[in-house]
Amino acid sequence: MKKMRFCGVCQSYTLSGSHCGAQTLSAHPARFNPNDPYGDYRRRVKFGG
Numbered sequence: 001m002k003k004m005r006f007c008g009v010c011q012s013y014t015l016s017g018s019h020c021g022a023q024t025l026s027a028h029p030a031r032f033n034p035n036d037p038y039g040d041y042r043r044r045v046k047f048g049g
């Protein structure tokens, strides 16, 4: 299965690594989990609390 790419120039999906003369972006960015059970812990560590 090929990975989908996204062209930010013409706002369309493509399988090509470049489109409209620009590099395409991954259509599957790193997941962001708003319910990350460790998010609060990490924030406390970051701020030294």
Ligand SMILES: [Zn+2]
Residues within 6 Å of the ligand: 007, 008, 009, 010, 011, 012, 019, 020
């Ligand atoms: Zn394009």
